[in-house]
Amino acid sequence: xxxxxxxxxxxxxxxxxxxxxxxxxxxxxxxxxxxxxxxxxxxxxxxxxxxxxxxxxxxxxxxxxxxxxxxxxxxxxxxxxxxxxxxxxxxxxxxxxxxxxxxxxxxxxxxxxxxxxxxxxxxxxxxxxxxxxxxxxxxxxxxxxxxxxxxxxxxxxxxxxxxxxxxxxxxxxxxxxxxxxxxxxxxxxxxxxxxxxxxxxxxxxxxxxxxxxxxxxxxxxxxxxxxxxxxxxxxxxxxxxxxxxxxxxxxxxxxxxxxxxxxxxxxxxxxxxxxxxxxxxxxxxxxxxxxxxxxxxxxxxxxxxxxxxxxxxxxxxxxxxxxxxxxxxxxxxxxxxxxxxxxxxxxxxxxxxxxxxxxxxxxxxxxxxxxxxxxxxxxxxxxxxxxxxxxxxxxxxxxxxxxxxxxxxxxxxxxxxxxxxxxxxxxxxxxxxxxxxxxxxxxxxxxxxxxxxxxxxxxxxxxxxxxxxxxxxxxxxxxxxxxxxxxxxxxxxxxxxxxxxxxxxxxxxxxxxxxxxxxxxxxxxxxxxxxxxxxxxxxxxxxxxxx
Amino acid sequence: xxxxxxxxxxxxxxxxxxxxxxxxxxxxxxxxxxxxxxxxxxxxxxxxxxxxxxxxxxxxxxxxxxxxxxxxxxxxxxxxxxxxxxxxxxxxxxxxxxxxxxxxxxxxxxxxxxxxxxxxxxxxxxxxxxxxxxxxxxxxxxxxxxxxxxxxxxxxxxxxxxxxxxxxxxxxxxxxxxxxxxxxxxxxxxxxxxxxxxxxxxxxxxxxxxxxxxxxxxxxxxxxxxxxxxxxxxxxxxxxxxxxxxxxxxxxxxxxxxxxxxxxxxxxxxxxxxxxxxxxxxxxxxxxxxxxxxxxxxxxxxxxxxxxxxxxxxxxxxxxxxxxxxxxxxx
Numbered sequence: 001x002x003x004x005x006x007x008x009x010x011x012x013x014x015x016x017x018x019x020x021x022x023x024x025x026x027x028x029x030x031x032x033x034x035x036x037x038x039x040x041x042x043x044x045x046x047x048x049x050x051x052x053x054x055x056x057x058x059x060x061x062x063x064x065x066x067x068x069x070x071x072x073x074x075x076x077x078x079x080x081x082x083x084x085x086x087x088x089x090x091x092x093x094x095x096x097x098x099x100x101x102x103x104x105x106x107x108x109x110x111x112x113x114x115x116x117x118x119x120x121x122x123x124x125x126x127x128x129x130x131x132x133x134x135x136x137x138x139x140x141x142x143x144x145x146x147x148x149x150x151x152x153x154x155x156x157x158x159x160x161x162x163x164x165x166x167x168x169x170x171x172x173x174x175x176x177x178x179x180x181x182x183x184x185x186x187x188x189x190x191x192x193x194x195x196x197x198x199x200x201x202x203x204x205x206x207x208x209x210x211x212x213x214x215x216x217x218x219x220x221x222x223x224x225x226x227x228x229x230x231x232x233x234x235x236x237x238x239x240x241x242x243x244x245x246x247x248x249x250x251x252x253x254x255x256x257x258x259x260x261x262x263x264x265x266x267x268x269x270x271x272x273x274x275x276x277x278x279x280x281x282x283x284x285x286x287x288x289x290x291x292x293x294x295x296x297x298x299x300x301x302x303x304x305x306x307x308x309x310x311x312x313x314x315x316x317x318x319x320x321x322x323x324x325x326x327x328x329x330x331x332x333x334x335x336x337x338x339x340x341x342x343x344x345x346x347x348x349x350x351x352x353x354x355x356x357x358x359x360x361x362x363x364x365x366x367x368x369x370x371x372x373x374x375x376x377x378x379x380x381x382x383x384x385x386x387x388x389x390x391x392x393x394x395x396x397x398x399x400x401x402x403x404x405x406x407x408x409x410x411x412x413x414x415x416x417x418x419x420x421x422x423x424x425x426x427x428x429x430x431x432x433x434x435x436x437x438x439x440x441x442x443x444x445x446x447x448x449x450x451x452x453x454x455x456x457x458x459x460x461x462x463x464x465x466x467x468x469x470x471x472x473x474x475x476x477x478x479x480x481x482x483x484x485x486x487x488x489x490x491x492x493x494x495x496x497x498x499x500x501x502x503x504x505x506x507x508x509x510x511x512x513x514x515x516x517x518x519x520x521x522x523x524x525x526x527x528x529x530x531x532x533x534x535x536x537x538x539x540x541x542x543x544x545x546x547x
Numbered sequence: 548x549x550x551x552x553x554x555x556x557x558x559x560x561x562x563x564x565x566x567x568x569x570x571x572x573x574x575x576x577x578x579x580x581x582x583x584x585x586x587x588x589x590x591x592x593x594x595x596x597x598x599x600x601x602x603x604x605x606x607x608x609x610x611x612x613x614x615x616x617x618x619x620x621x622x623x624x625x626x627x628x629x630x631x632x633x634x635x636x637x638x639x640x641x642x643x644x645x646x647x648x649x650x651x652x653x654x655x656x657x658x659x660x661x662x663x664x665x666x667x668x669x670x671x672x673x674x675x676x677x678x679x680x681x682x683x684x685x686x687x688x689x690x691x692x693x694x695x696x697x698x699x700x701x702x703x704x705x706x707x708x709x710x711x712x713x714x715x716x717x718x719x720x721x722x723x724x725x726x727x728x729x730x731x732x733x734x735x736x737x738x739x740x741x742x743x744x745x746x747x748x749x750x751x752x753x754x755x756x757x758x759x760x761x762x763x764x765x766x767x768x769x770x771x772x773x774x775x776x777x778x779x780x781x782x783x784x785x786x787x788x789x790x791x792x793x794x795x796x797x798x799x800x801x802x803x804x805x806x807x808x809x810x811x812x813x814x815x816x817x818x819x820x821x822x823x824x825x826x827x828x829x830x831x832x833x834x835x836x837x838x839x840x841x842x843x844x845x846x847x848x849x850x851x852x853x854x855x856x857x858x859x860x861x862x863x864x865x866x867x868x869x870x871x872x873x874x875x876x877x878x
Contacts, residue, residue: 060781091783098782103775106794107874108801117793118783153873169783 007075008033009176009209010057010094014069017052017061017233027052028233029069034177037207039199041214041224041241045256045453046424049233050213054179057211058094059086074176092122095170099182101162105154111162112138112150115169122173137168141198159317160191167198177209178202184219188316188480189524193540196222196526215453217260218526221245221533229253242530259458260528261483263510275307278442278474279328283337286323286498297323299498300337303476305442310468310475312489312506314482316521320498321478325444328476329361330354342441359389362435362473366447368427372419378430379415385437404433408463425456429463436467443468446478461487482525486510494518519543549876557865561858568854569618572847577610583645583841603628604645617642617847641851642844644837651848654833661731662829664741665748665821666814673753674807677760682796684761685768696761703758712751712824719747729826748825752818756810760803767799774798801872805864812860816853 010033017027027049034040042050055061057071059078071078073093078086090096098104105114115137116130125133131150138146141164154162163183170178180199184192200223202208212224220227220241227244229237229252237250248254281303287296297320305311315321326332327339330346339346344357365371372381382404383397392400402412408429419427428448435443445464449457465488468475479485485492485506492509494502494517502515513519523540527533585592588600601607605616605627616625624638636643642651684696720728726747732740771777772795780794781787817831830849837845869875 058782060778087784087786089784090781091785096779096782098775098779100775104779106776106780106798108798108872117785121784121789155874166779169779 006036008035009074010034010211011072012053012057012070013072015053015056015071016068017049017056018066019062019064020066026233027056030228030230030233030235031069032228032238034209034211036176036209037203038225039203039210039212039223040226040228041212041220042228042230043214043217043220043256044230045215045455047232048230050230051181053230054181054211054213057179058090058096060090088122091118091170091175092173093176095173095175095178097163097166097170097178097180097183100186101159101166102154102186104166105162107154109153110150111152111154111157111165115150115165115172118169119172133172134168137172138165141165141168141171142194143168158191159187160194163187163191163195164198167195167202171202171206171208174206175208177211179211179213181213182215183212185214185216189482190316190520192219193524193526193537197537199223216526217245217257217454217528218533221528221530222526222537229256245528245530255455257528259455261454261458261461261481261487262527263483263486263522263525275309275472275474277304277306279303279305279341279476281324281327281337281339284324284327284334284339285336286320286327286332287335296498297332298327301495301498301500303493303500305474305476307441307474308472309491310465310477310489312485312492313476313478313495314480314485314492314521315495316480318497319495321480321495322446323498324495325363325446325476325478328442328444329358329363359385359438360441362438362440362443364428364431364435364443364445364448367451368424368431369419369451371431372427372434374419376418377415378417378419378422381419381430382415382434382437385434389438400437401433404437407436407467408433423456424452425460428452428456428460432460432464432467436471439471440473443473443475444478445475447480448477449484450479450481457484464488482510482522494521516543557862561855561862564858565851565854566618569614569847569851572850573610573614573617573843576841576843576846579841583843586841603632617844641848644842644845646837646840646842647845651845654845655830655848655852658828658830658833659815660733661827662817662822662831663815664731664734664745665752665818665827665829666811668745669749669752669756669818669821670807670811670814672749673756673760676753676757678764678796678800678803680757680761681764682768682791682799684765685772685795685799686791688769693765697765700758700761703754704762706755708751708755708820709824711754712748712821715747715751716824729824731827731829748818748821748827751824752814752821760807763806764799764803767802768795771795771798801868804871805868808860808864808867809857812857812863813853815856815860817849 013031015027015030016025018025030049030053032040042053044050052061056067057078059081061067067079069079073089078089105111112131112134115134119125119130119133134150135146138149143149143161143164149157149161149165157165183199184195187195196219199210203210214220224241227239227241228235229244229250231252237244237248237253244253245257248257281301284298284301285296286298287294301320301324303311303313303324313321313324323332327334328341334347341357342360344353346354346357349357372378379401382401386392386397386400401415405412405414410426410429414422414426414430419430422430448464449460452460461484477485477489489506492504492506493500494509494515496517502509502513502518509518510522513522520540520543523536523543527536584597584601584604584606588597598607605613608616620636620638620640620642622638625636625640625643627634627636627643634643636650639652640650641655644651644654647654680696680700684693687693716728719726727744730744732744734741772791777790777794780790785793817834818829819831819835822829822831823835830853834846834849837849
């Protein structure tokens, strides 16, 4: 590991975390040094123990956990320290930034008051002085109009603004170390880029040591100096970021890097011969009215998905990409324009016709954990569409379920299992099997891999590509992730604020984007190569300067 | 602007609900076989006497006419009979009880302090006990204290109020002789007597409600303590007490306060069982005896008043809700 100047701020040795019951050691002999001004990334997939490692530094593991080893903060042992000492560390010498800024703030207090609370706990202070300090901090993390932000409640701010406020809170007591647990995972790429810039500046300008926890190799390349790769609680590989990302030694690291969907290299699907149009949106307008104001989620969108074709619908949160899918399902009524699926005009169709059309559409959603009914078996979930829309007998349904499980490459006896007995990737395969149960003409996949680990994500994407090629359905792939779209889509449509800003063959749009927004979007995606990423960062900043 | 619209909208809603309640109550009584005119027509009940009684009681009009007379009386006041038998019911006239020879408005106003004393005192008691017990149980989840509190709560939820009340009277009133077994002293005349007389009814009523509130609070606090923002609160170095109270309980109270407002509003319209058990002359016992004697105008008046309290409580809860939960706006 690259050593910074002087002694480490945080030194972890032989950290072991275990829970009672079969789980065994969830963190096994992990050790690292964190130096001032440097960023150490703990990288791993779910279950790797990366977050548990970070939480053990703060003494915030669940009370059932047993912890051993040594965690020294500026020489002071934290393991076994009394509660008062740990409280002084939390938010005092070690600040923390969490993954979901929307839920990490208490919804009932103003953001400024929550930041002030963090200061008051450690330093006390009068109301006016605290208010001034909060405004100063909010300005320091790049929030314009800090007084307005301070007076806002969490739900009134965007994810990016909240994450900046969270960082302000984390640095409010000038911590020597900052734990950033997936700090950008819930954010749009363009927002993510800004947050990563801010963290980098904190390390460089304040000399804060940052422990970055992430699953995203692009984020690692963009921010980290050193990397520690974890798998099932064990250290797999460690070293300087360039070495680990460019010349990985361990097969697992290589596998992890290989499964990261990229924007460069690899195959881009050749445009398939387009068949008849299956799903069409024509100047579609969907509007919501909230408190007297009308918001247009879709504002005159044209979209066509042909048989045998995968159309990638790309956009950031609030772009209207999911609404487009809902419009095709007839779930978001059009205020204007037209929508048709399989030649049926959804605006004119009656209930029965719409129901029949819906039977021709399969859908896969982001989170398979919540889109499958936890109280029914997987087989039942897959068979339900057959029950609703066909008159197959029980035996025929069972046979079809077995066929579908084969198709998504799951063992047939999974039909008798319940969703909680499956992993995330397996659940998503079940969701795909269910979507395909009725041989759909159109498959709408809304962020189908966003909740999955990268290695699982790659396999699910391969499966989708394979099924699509074999079965020839039209597919609308909705995603915020350009790399995912690149892997699967023949055509890309870029949405922003409910309007199409660019469309074209995937290869062309992603390599020579015509629209400035598409260009900024592409530039904001970090790639898993530190040198390349540094160059891309400069490009992105140049784009941001342009009007 | 939206707040003004909200207000107007809700007030219109309250009036509409009250009209519907009046209508429903009138219809129910109209369908009943009882005939107040026959009861008060005297013996022998000649057709002339019967007609006179009907006219006197205002029962000669069809039911919608009676309802209209009743409703307009709220605004203008009413006069029953003529000559020496004239009875005045000044506005706001919510009917006239011929059984008790008193305007219903007056009846409500004399009975309300009794019911309000029971309801408000018990509400304070059960809210404090329930929230405290529920929070402690949530924090000590799965441990002895949690089990103890939840066991008592199960007992409270399962035990009917009249049973608890009667047992309490038996123990503290008769056996130990510590507390009076029933009755009511006005606060203005004897504050200590008021308090002593109310202790048992408060406790009996609060026992059941506190049990419900403890269970509700416990599950809400447990739910809140699992939220992401609790982790943040711990990560900034707050003490566990501050985490639980300022962030856990504060959020958990939002639904609890909502239910509390509705419960209190409902109870102010008459704590029927408690009043009966402790022989207190509140709105609840007024309503029950009015139903027993087919005193239609009293029943409608008290029912309307109770309905008004409930709709008003609902309205207050909505306003309070927007104050304690910034995510909710009026409108």
